[in-house]
Amino acid sequence: MMLSPYPTTGERIRIGLLWLWCGLVILFLLVPILIPVPLSFNSGSFFIFPLEGISTRWYEVVLGTQRWQSAIGNSLLVAFGTTLIATTLGTMTAIALADERFPGRRIVMPLLLSPLIVPVVITAVGSYLFYARVGLASTYAGIILAHTALASPFVVVTVAASLTGFDRNLMRAAAISGAKPVRSFFKVMLPLILPGVLSGAAFAFVTSFDEVVVVQFLASANQRTMPLEMFIGLREKLSPAITAAATLMMGLSIVLLVVANILTWRGQKRPGTRA
């Protein structure tokens, strides 16, 4: 809110207070996520400012010890598996739902979004109960399946958004020109909705990579992911290695989601799509 050309005293005070309050809120938002970054480069073992010195010893712990390395490997495996399945199936579903004649659209959409609303502990405990019966507990496949349920809504929503700008006549033109549906999907539709698909994939990756509750219930000791290692570490003993792991995870999510949002934003401006 800016001052009007001829501000009254009351207006000055109101707007001054608004700026002050918002400045404090911004500090409240940003300081907590920035704090772990300098602490992770601390050479001492405490969380106290001023830092004792700059070092990368905690990154060496996270990237160099076997426990963390296997956790990072597990996280990447699960996240890539989830991304692959959620993106493929989510894109197919979004295309199907974009057709107004899809039967029961109004029922299917809330059902698809329900994994975002159901408290995650219920999903985790339910998966643990069912997967143990069918032999999927303590398997990578089980964790990937459960993560796919949590991640696919993001893909459906982002791809559906990019499809609202897609001109369906292009598909008819491709069909008239003799292209089979699969070919016209890869040659015509996919290139145009690719930003939406990739941004959905990034959301899916981050959802899986950051997830800890389902993993806590489903993973065996040698399937611990990076967030689960962090969770266990936070419960047991607070070590600066956790701030290094937190910084790495935060960096990865922010980079991926910045890319996802730039893609979405550019996707809305592409030629051949109706904004």
Add this chain to the structure above:
Amino acid sequence: MTAIPPSELDRPALARGRSAADTDLRSVSAAIRRAEFGDRLRSLALAAPLLVLLALSFGIPIVLLLSRAVYDPTIANALPQTSQALSGWSGSGLPDDAAFLALAADLKDNQAKGTAYELAKSLNARLPGARSQVLKTVRQLEGAGDKPPLEVVKSVPFWSQPGTWPAIANGTHAVTSFYLLSALDLRWNADGSIERVPPEQAIFLQVFMRTFFVAAAVTLATLLLGFPLAYLIASAPKGLAAILIVAVLLPFWTSILVRTAAWTVLLQKFGLVNDMLLWLGVVDDRLDLMYSRIGLIIAMTHIQLPFTLLPIYSVMRTIPPSQMKAAYSLGGRPFTAFRRIYLPQVFPGVMAGCLLTFILCLGYYITPALIGGASDQLISNFIGNYVNVELNWEMAAALSFILLVFTLALFGIFARILGLDRLKLV
């Protein structure tokens, strides 16, 4: 259907008149329907893989879990003869000797099959203290020698106490309301009506109230912090607005676990928050913020702030600033103009943001587990604890059932009055 001018039609066809055209139309619309049916099938087939996968990986697990809240066949399976003997029992006083004999026989069978402990545990969930009594009776039956089983059972006073047999009779019904009632601190009393459990046994209502209180406090705090900032962003020039929005999105994109970890660092006794409070002179002594209710609310407010702010901002963005100017020029004082012109229009956004935050807060698990103390654990933590520590699936299922009912009811209100589109953030 292509229209054919009447002049080109021959006379007999014209004589056939409307009926021919009708047949034509009908066959064309049938063809269209057939084609559309094919399209529908194709789009269903396209959506089917994800729907099937979600049903398997998400739907069935949740239904299975919830069914555990109302279906518990352990006691019925373990005590078949007792169930039989109790079928004619009036429910008051003690059952006849046949029931005692049947119980003795069932207990022996369980010991032989190795299921005695499971039975003891299951009965214990309904009747505190039953575990040791069942195991004791089983041991005595085994070492009884010539002593008649009836006498052995009757010699254990537990089996002649007033509450014991109603609980067993209740347990022989596989479909039960016991756990759902327990989750609300209720139970059936002897004369068949529902009553509150005695205060010393009541736990869950307090936990639900605590969860609602924390959710409400966090919702209010995010609104107080988020509304002015949303207003500032919506009315700031483009470049500044972009910077401010990034400041909101950066924490939004960081995982809950990472933000919780950051707060555990900040809230330490010698952490930054205490340093600042001391420096500002707000407190004289360092506060214990970790493992406290206030620390939990602060951290949850930080995590939820973007969820409340973004829907409010997306509505504020659509309100032209000229409206407020018009209100001022018509003599409206700033507060009146804000209350009568601005607020009614942003209200749907405020509702969406607050409901979303409230719903999400009900399901918090990680943050209370790491930052809350023993008396700050929310309902999700109790569910996790019943599975991980107590191994009482029925109670975990019943608490999940109630939590899910609250969550879905609120989500239903959300979808009904605001529409699902409001769920899209940014």
